[in-house]
Amino acid sequence: MKQYDLVIIGGGPAGMAAAIAAYDEGVSDILIIERDKELGGILNQCIHNGFGLHTFKEELTGPEYAARFAQQVYERGIAFKLNTMVMDISEQKVVTAMNAHDGMFEVQAKAVVLAMGCRERSRGALNIPGYRPAGIYSAGTAQRLVNMEGFMPGKEVVILGSGDIGLIMARRMTLEGAKVKVVAELMPYSGGLKRNIVQCLNDFDIPLKLSHTVVDIEGKERVEAVTIAQVGADRKPIPGTEERYTCDTLLLSCGLLPENELSRTAGVELSPVTSGPVVNESLETSVEGIFACGNVLHVHDLVDYVSQEAAVAGRHAAEYIKADAMEKSSGKTIQIEGEGGVRYTVPGFIRPDCMDENLTVRFRVGNVYQNCSIVTYFDDREIARRKRPVMAPGEMEQIILQKKQLQNDVSRVKIVIEPNS
Amino acid sequence: MYDVIVIGGGVTGCAIARELSKFEGKGCVIEAGDDVCSGTSKANSAIIHAGFDAAPGSNKARLNVRGNAMMDELAEKLDISFRRNGSLVVRTAEQPEEGLRQLLEKGRQNGVPGIRIVAGEELRAMEPNLADTVVEALYAPTGAIVCPFEMTIAFAENAYENGMEFRLETTVKEIEKEEGGYCVRVEKRAADQTVTTEELHTKAVVNAAGVYADVWNNRVSENKIHITARKGEYLLLDKVAGNHVQHTIFQLPGKMGKGVLVTQTVHGNLLVGPTAKDIDDKEGVNTTPEGLDYLPDSAAVSVKNLPLRQVITSFAGLRAHEDGDDFVLGEAADAPNFYNAAGIESPGLSSAPAIGEEIAAEVAAKLGLQKKEGFKDTRKGVQHLAELSMEQRNELIRQNPAYGNIICRCEMISEGEILDAIHRPIGARSLDAVKRRTRAGMGRCQSGFCSPRVIDILNRECGIPMEQVRKNSGASNFIVGKNKEI
Known part of the structure; x- marks a missing residue:
């Protein structure tokens, strides 16, 4: 079995920053495992600007921000495998992964950094009644289709949830020629950044309806209409407040869930609040030598903070490998x-x-x-x-x-x- | 000229088609959906019932018990995910004791093997998460769980390999008696939504049209039947909740109605449902606020601490309930060579193998069809990587690197498996068809991650324009145009 000092699960902003920091701390025997075809993670589909104000003191697009970190990975000669899916992590830090070139393989790590990111809450998890036609997308899936593939998932759009990706996609779909009719938010406040509400909704006259949710989806083949209703303090719909919007698309931006299925296989203790690992000051999980950072740990709103946090995790992982952390405690x-x-x-x-x-x-x-x-x-x-x-x-x-x-x-x-x- | 046309590519139609393909003759299955298994057969409890529930002497009782007994061999030969997990009908303290004993007696009359009443520590050891008010249960060791998609698709593929024709996205518009049989007028909708009509001539018709079976029976026969669509809503939970129960947990019907079941699925999820509501719309597969609210409350009668945060999707299916409360089977008295397999509601999935056997034998005898030489009685499903050892996987990836490329990360489904689903007999042409054959998109993210990738693969492999790649049938396309061009 091949051995590495440090194996990093995920080559998005968190994984790259952790790798760079660990390298700079003196650990160079690193492998980053990334499931997509390039480094950068979800930033590659975030083509809007506003990234990097804290880190680089300028406004970058997502791919530009990712490229700056990827460049640092290349410069250091840090090894990475693309198009590679990690299937299992054991408590002994044996990482099992698979790709088309190497097949299924195992590597032994001295330390592991978990940087798998998060996924979007699906329609099913939201218990929205109605039909299940085509035209219901998570905001991130729609973002991938529009920004990476150049295809429009719909023409007339209702958005449920005011998370940042939903707000960004309201603007994006509008700019590409779609009509965004309304953004409904279950809570009495938005889940997104204030600046996104201003720049993505207000500037385009897209109404935001707080304390509203979707109560019906019509359409047997493709979405034909969505009904939203106001909710009370108990978050249950108030009868009589229904409003029906004809549309062909429903986008969902109703929260992100840290993707910790692999953490579970390694026996890492998870927090019921964040759904991410419970960590100490070094961002080390309940399993010694397994660290976590970025959205797999807890969902962030700014990638700059992800990079900062991941650098801390990477540095402490390097210290762990060099075995001085254990001695200090x-x-x-x-x-x-x-x-x-x-x-x-x-x-x-x-x-x-x-x-x-x-x-x-x-x-x-x-x-x-x-x-x-x-x-x-x-x-x-x-x-x-x-x-x-x-x-x-x-x-x-x-x-x-x-x-x-x-x-x-x-x-x-x-x-x-x-x-x- | 066909010998037999089967209307409906659900589990019943496909089971009949497979049995018919054991005989000489030209047969065809007509299915309105873009794929077999796209109506009632895809949205049910996915259970092979033991057979104690139906009235002794009924078609339901006889065919359920027979169908159940056929499943081990069928699952082996046709590569269907199937497991005898056993079922429990639980009785709570406030329910009368006789209820369970009547069920036990009925089961014995129906010939259900091995059923008995369990209680106390034995019952708690079997299922620690039963509600505290549960006092005893009727245990049926032959109760089983199955993948209804695999079962239907396996029947269809095997029938196809043995010469049965399948016409998908083809709707029957009219059936008329004619000299020597029937004229079946069909309408075919292409992926670009253009419609063509055709008249098909056949000696015999098998009516396995699910909730529409009454329409076709009543067109040719004066013995009218009436089918009501009875909606059942379900919740499906993540695999992390799959071990909450091991058996299929039914409730003894009580004051609150029949109650819902809680069961592990054969792929390790947890399934809760169904509700039961008669509706007018034979396509009304929408879930409702009432249904989604009712399911957890009803499930709590039998099972405690259901991890409802783990719900990954909800769905509804329609049972084809006939007024007479039993399957309507066999040749219509006043319409020679018109065979019904109608009113197939629960235990329809369990009974399908036996219905297939019985109807096909009847048709073959009437038409004088001979047994076919060289009938191939086995079929291999899509190769699932998860079932292989690391060495076996690596051998497969060496032969075909696509097996090393994971497309669905929740269910860990590779590109190789998706290509297999597309390029096999009656290959998948839509995302739902890929999903039912491979499980890609069936996991916790509900296709958020893999759907753009599967759209790309269908576009590339089948030459379907991006704008015409669909979720299932009709105008269920995902893409409406290129950026800035809509």
Whole structure:
């Protein structure tokens, strides 16, 4: 069986950034395994701009952003296999994969970085009643058809869900000549970035109906009409509020699910909130030497944060391979707990000995908050308080923890959303 | 001139066609969908019932028990995914004891082997996730699960290999008696939606038209039948939930109606359903808010802690319920050489092999058809990689690298398997047809990832223009044009 120091599952933004960081940390025996025909992952179909403002201080398209990282992979001579599907990862870090050239093969890794990304929630998982005709697509599938293949999946469109891909596709379909009639969102707030609502809906006069959902799909062969209705606080449709839209297409942008089937085969513990692995400060999962980053860990809204996070995972994987992480840890751990609207945190716990000088803790809030603060407590002692005029579930939040502050007898870190007095 | 025309390429029509292909003579199956198995046969509980449910002496009872017994050999010869997982009809504390005993007695009269009542620790050991209120169950070891797609397609492919003709996307518009048989007027819709009509002449007609079987019987016979479309809605759960139960769990009918079943499928998903609602529309396969709300509540009567977050799709199928509550089988008294296989509702899938045998024998005897020399009684399905060892897979990939290229990542289906589905007898020409033969698109992402790739493959392999690659039949195209050209 062929051996590698580090095997990275997925050659999207997370996998590439992890590989580059690990290489720069002194580990060069790396294999990236990518299922698509090129590196870059989902960025390759995101041809709109707005990527890389944090990382490169300029606005790039998705493929441009991916190309900059791919270039760094090439320059370092990091090995990668394309068109290759990973089928299994064992707890002993044996990775089983398959492609047309090598057939099915196994490689033994000293460390593994999980960077498989996420998938879109399907119509079936949403329990939408009605017929099952052609013309119902996840927004990402439609994006692939339009942006990579040059084909239009429909002419008259209703979109359910205001996630970022749905908003981007509302604009994209409009620019390509389709009529987007409405975007319906189950929740009383959008799941996407504010800038996308402005640039993709408002600028094109596409109505956004909050607290609405699809209650019927008509059409036995191709979609013919979609009925939406307002929902109450219980998220159930309110009778009498139905509006019928004739259309040939329904796009769904109703949430992304970290794709952790492989993590399960490796015995990695998953969080019921994020559906991603539970990780420590080094982004290491419950299985020693298996790290996770990017959308497989938790769904991000900006790729810049994916790249940053993945670099942390890659660097710690390299340290693990060089075996100094194990030596550093005294075994002490500190839990990070989210309260008062903080749905989860990544990481979920810290080993203070293994921590970098600054640790970014990312999280999402469960509702829209106005005039509130993010307050950090060490045990019951307030450490930091930052005012945030608006927070929403669609925008990831973060705080920075400093190692020097955590050296005393802290047993618990708490992050709380508190109203400003 | 045909000897026999079979109307309907569902499991019943295809089972009859396969049995007919054992005889000399020219036969043809006419199917309105773009593929066999595109009506009731594709949307049901996927169960081979043991046979205790139907009234003793009925067609349903006789053919169910016979059909069930035929399945081991058929599954082996025709390469059909089939497993005897056993079934349990559970009784809750508030239901009367007699109910289960009556069912046991009925099963014995019907000749169901091995049935008995289980309770207590034995029952809990068999199924730890039964609802706490369940006190005992009728256990039928011959109860089984099957892939209804594979079963129907296997019958069709095997019939085809033995000389049976199949006309797909062909709708029967009229049937008239004529000298020496029947004239069947059909309409064929091409992928570009152009329509051509044709008159077919045949000595005999087999009416296996599912929910439309009453239409054709009533056209030629004064013995009118009436079929109601009875809708059944289902939830299908991810394979991670597949082991929630091992057996097929039925409920003893009670005050709340018949209740829904919970079962593992032969491919390892979990299936919950069906509802039962009579509807007017014979194409009304939409799911409803009421149905989707009812299913979890009803399932909870028999099974606890159903992981409903794992639902990956919901669907509805239509049972062809005849007013007389039994299968209507055989030659119509006042329409010689017109044979019915009508009112085929549950246990229709279970009974299909036996119905096929019985109807084909009747037709052959009447027409004086001789047994065919060299009938090929085996058929090999699409080669599923998941069933092979690493060495076997690598040998296959060496011979054909397409087997190393995964197209459907949820079910791990390779390009090689999809090419096989396209290029075999009665090959797939639509995404649903590919799905039913390979399972590509049947997993947790519900074809989000693989559908653009399968569209490309159908375009490349079959020369179907991108704008005409379809989900199934009719105008179910995915692509409406090129960018900026719509």
